[in-house]
Structure formats: structure tokens, C-alpha cells
Amino acid sequence: MSELLKNIIRFALFILVQVFVLYKIPPLHRFITPYLYFLFILWLPFNLPRFWLTFIGFIFGLTLDYFTYTPGLHAAACTLIAYVRPFVVNRMISQEGLEKNYASPSIVSMGWAPYAIYVFVLTLLHHSYLVFLEWMSFGTFWFFLGKVTATTAVSLLLILVTELLFFRKEKFRTNTA
Amino acid sequence: MRNIFLFIGRYFNFLFFLVMQIIALSFLVRYNKFHQAIFMNAASEITGRLNARYNGIAYYFQLKPTNDLLVKENEQLHQLLKQNGGFTDSSKKMIIDTALIDSAKKIQKYYFMSAKVVGITTNFQTNFITLHRGSAQGVKPNMGVVSAQGIAGTIVNVSRNFSVAMSLLHLQYKVVVKLKNSGERGTVEWDGKSPLYVTLKDIPKSAKINKGDSVVTSETSSLFPSDFMVGTVSEIIDDKSSNFYTIKLKTATNFFNVEYVYIIANNQYDEQKNLEDSTHKKFQ
Numbered sequence: 001m002s003e004l005l006k007n008i009i010r011f012a013l014f015i016l017v018q019v020f021v022l023y024k025i026p027p028l029h030r031f032i033t034p035y036l037y038f039l040f041i042l043w044l045p046f047n048l049p050r051f052w053l054t055f056i057g058f059i060f061g062l063t064l065d066y067f068t069y070t071p072g073l074h075a076a077a078c079t080l081i082a083y084v085r086p087f088v089v090n091r092m093i094s095q096e097g098l099e100k101n102y103a104s105p106s107i108v109s110m111g112w113a114p115y116a117i118y119v120f121v122l123t124l125l126h127h128s129y130l131v132f133l134e135w136m137s138f139g140t141f142w143f144f145l146g147k148v149t150a151t152t153a154v155s156l157l158l159i160l161v162t163e164l165l166f167f168r169k170e171k172f173r174t175n176t177a
Numbered sequence: 178m179r180n181i182f183l184f185i186g187r188y189f190n191f192l193f194f195l196v197m198q199i200i201a202l203s204f205l206v207r208y209n210k211f212h213q214a215i216f217m218n219a220a221s222e223i224t225g226r227l228n229a230r231y232n233g234i235a236y237y238f239q240l241k242p243t244n245d246l247l248v249k250e251n252e253q254l255h256q257l258l259k260q261n262g263g264f265t266d267s268s269k270k271m272i273i274d275t276a277l278i279d280s281a282k283k284i285q286k287y288y289f290m291s292a293k294v295v296g297i298t299t300n301f302q303t304n305f306i307t308l309h310r311g312s313a314q315g316v317k318p319n320m321g322v323v324s325a326q327g328i329a330g331t332i333v334n335v336s337r338n339f340s341v342a343m344s345l346l347h348l349q350y351k352v353v354v355k356l357k358n359s360g361e362r363g364t365v366e367w368d369g370k371s372p373l374y375v376t377l378k379d380i381p382k383s384a385k386i387n388k389g390d391s392v393v394t395s396e397t398s399s400l401f402p403s404d405f406m407v408g409t410v411s412e413i414i415d416d417k418s419s420n421f422y423t424i425k426l427k428t429a430t431n432f433f434n435v436e437y438v439y440i441i442a443n444n445q446y447d448e449q450k451n452l453e454d455s456t457h458k459k460f461q
Contacts (some may be wrong), residue, residue: 012361016309019227020231023298023300024235026299026300026433027299027300027372030302030369030370030371033300042277050190051189051190054190054193054194054197055193057197058197058200058201061201062201065204066221066223067222067224067227067296068221068229068298068301068305069303069305069334069341070204070205070303071205072200072201072202072205072206072326073201073205074200075197075200075204076201076202076205078196079194079197079198079201080198083190083191083194117200133202133205134302137348138302139302139369139371151250171309175329
């Protein structure tokens with residue numbers, strides 16, 4: 001399956017799972033909203049130009065916004081993490097040229113610890129910005145802190161489960177092949 | 178000039194990122210102000226259709242509670258029927274004036290339209306309800322939405338076949354209500370904490386109030402007819418520094434399993450609104 005087709009299917013699946021599965025879970029607490037959809041951006045290939053990365057982030061966030069009637073909220077957060085992603089990737093990859101040997105960030109291509117840090121940083125960034133924008137229209141500082149912490153914890157748990165369930169095998173590519 | 182192009186060329190990605198951020202934030206700000214963005218119309222047709230598909234499946238699992246609700250509501254309506262009134266006083270006779278029946282239509286203030294709930298959220302701070310009935314079926318913004326059990330929200334955005342209501346569980350939602358027993362008026366808001374409870378404010382401490390009392394819509398709210406259930410008192414917070422009670426209400430509507438609602442059209446809404454607005458202008 002081509003990389004493009006795979007990502008188009010992922011795009012639709014992540015939106016549908018977020019809207020029709022995760023949002024349908026009865027609320028546990030006002031601080032907890034289960035978010036998983038932004039994993040799509042973390043899984044995008046290495047070789048995508050930064051312009052397209054930012055643009056896809058925007059479109060992806062906006063698509064979710066249409067379902068939640070908050071135009072711009074998720075789009076802003078997704079654009080931010082899509083833009084920041086290459087910086088974090090460059091910090092986290094252990095050896096030069098790794099992004100040429102593997103297609104996309106994963107446990108196999110980056111290693112456990114760097115991948116975990118990569119996911120953690122971007123998740124925290126995404127939620128901080130999202131809740132910050134919410135906080136601007138209502139809420140208190142404790143709402144901001146509590147919601148960022150609780151939501152990040154839940155998201156990381158969901159990402160862990162997703163990574164284990166859908167283990168992505170990455171092929172090692174060389175120039176000779 | 179050349180330097181400008183060089184600058185743009187070098188920082189193209191960053192500038193593009195900034196532009197995207199500004200577009201996103203402007204959407205957000207404008208939407209919060211007017212509760213409506215033009216580009217949402219076409220999109221809510223698509224998301225509405227997807228929601229309707231999903232609901233076609235989810236609805237099946239709700240058939241039993243929905244049926245129970247409808248039967249209960251029918252029972253209540255039967256209680257209201259005129260034939261059920263017993264006239265023990267034989268000197269009073271009920272006379273039906275046939276001339277009035279037709280003209281009564283003209284003075285009917287509120288009309289009810291049933292609508293299917295195809296999308297509803299409860300776990301955000303700003304919750305909305307998507308309904309399968311739109312401008313083609315006569316829905317306009319600023320119409321009240323009630324479920325079989327009590328009020329649910331207000332229509333804020335309409336497309337051809339779908340409409341979106343701001344739920345009672347929205348931080349910006351406000352509705353004027355009154356105590357059923359004594360008639361004191363207050364305002365109901367949601368504090369965003371639990372989707373089972375809303376907050377009633379501005380009830381003076383002179384009012385007699387007990388746990389379990391009913392709170393209903395007031396005549397002064399032009400969106401809803403009077404005496405529609407809003408909720409029941411579950412906790413009275415007596416703030417010593419204030420002359421007013423803050424009351425926790427259990428919402429009458431169960432937002433977790435509501436499947437059908439009624440959209441209420443007020444025929445005299447525009448007239449009342451215009452009169453009030455022009456009065457405001459006169460005495461500013």
C-alpha cells in the first residue's frame with residue numbers, strides 16, 4: 001500500500017474514532033477528555049516537507065473542529081505540533097541519516113526512549129495550547145493545570161495502547177535497495 | 178525589495194505557520210462572538226449526515242428507554258385533555274364556540290416541531306446538540322429546544338436539513354426560570370463541572386425553598402412557554418455575604434439518552450424582540 005493511501009485512510013479513521021468512539025464515552029470528570037486523534041500527525045512520514053506538514057496539521061484539526069463546533073480550536077493546536085514536530089524529531093533521532101533509513105517515527109525507527117519523549121513533548125504541547133485557548137474564554141488557572149495534567153495522562157495511556165495494538169513494522173531502507 | 182523576498186524565502190515555513198495560526202484563531206474568536214460562522218453551514222450538512230448514520234445504529238440500543246419516555250409523556254398529555262375534567266357544578270356548562278376554533282390558530286403563540294437528535298455531546302465545556310431538521314423544515318436560530326422531560330437548549334445555527342442547538346450544558350447558556358411553588362425568578366447557568374447538575378442564581382433569600390422543589394421556565398423567557406420543567410433542587414448553598422441563594426439543580430433532561438426533542442417556534446418572538454430593542458434605543 002502506498003504511503004499516501006495509507007495516510008488518507010488513517011486520516012479518516014483517526015477522525016472517526018475520535019468523534020464516534022472517544023467523544024461518546026460518558027464524562028468521568030470535567031478535567032478528562034480522551035484525545036487520541038493527534039497521533040495521526042505524530043505518525044506522518046519523515047520526508048514530508050515542513051510546508052505540507054503544517055498545512056496537513058491545519059486541515060486535520062479543522063476537520064475535527066467541524067464535528068465539535070469549535071472552528072479553529074483543534075486546528076490551531078494541530079498546526080502548532082505539526083510545525084514543532086521536525087525540531088523535536090531532529091533532537092530525538094540518535095544517529096545521522098536515520099530519517100532516511102526509516103519511513104516514519106515509531107518505536108522501531110527511533111527506539112523506545114526517544115520515541116516516548118517525542119510523544120510526550122508533543123502531547124503536552126498540544127494539550128497545553130488547546131486548554132490554554134479554552135482557558136482564555138472561561139475557567140481558572142487551576143482548571144488549566146488540572147486539565148492539562150489529567151488529559152495528557154489519559155492521552156499517553158491511549159497512545160501506549162494504540163502502539164501496542166497496532167504495532168508498526170518499519171522496514172530498514174538502504175541506498176542499495 | 179530583493180531582501181524582502183530573501184527574508185520570505187528563508188523564513189517561509191515560519192511565516193506560513195503564523196498565517197495558519199492566525200486563520201485558526203480568527204475562526205475561533207469570530208465563532209465565539211456570533212455563535213455562527215458562515216462556513217459552518219456547508220460543513221454541518223456533512224457532519225450532520227455522518228452523525229445521522231452513526232445515530233441510526235446507536236438509536237437501536239436506546240429504543241427501550243425512548244419508548245418508556247414517550248409513553249410517560251403521552252400519559253401526561255392525556256391528563257391534560259379537556260374531556261378528563263369533571264364538571265361537578267351543573268350550573269357551569271362548557272360551550273365550544275366554533276367560530277373561535279379557526280381563529281384560535283392565529284393567536285397560538287408557540288408551535289412545536291418534533292426533531293430527531295443525531296448528535297449530542299456531554300463531555301466538553303461547550304456542548305451542542307445536532308438535530309435532523311433544518312431551515313427547509315422551518316427551523317430558525319433562537320428557537321427553544323425541549324425534550325420530553327424538560328428544556329434542553331436553544332437553536333444557534335441552521336443549515337438546510339440540520340440544525341445545531343446550544344445545549345443547556347454550555348458555559349455561555351443562560352435561561353430565565355422561576356420556582357414552581359412561589360414564582361420567584363432566577364437565572365440558570367452551567368458551571369461546567371458535572372453534566373447532571375446546573376446552577377440557579379438570583380433567587381432572593383425571602384423565597385421559601387426546599388430540596389426537591391421543581392424549577393420551571395418563566396413567562397419572561399421568550400424562547401419557551403411557561404411551566405416547562407428545568408430541574409429539581411438538589412442542594413441549597415446559603416452564602417452569608419449575599420442576599421441571594423445559589424442553588425444546585427438536577428437537570429430534568431437526561432442528556433445521555435435523549436433521542437427526540439421538540440423545537441419550539443415562538444410566532445411573536447420577532448415582534449417582542451423588535452419592540453424591546455427599539456425601546457432600548459429610545460432611552461439610551
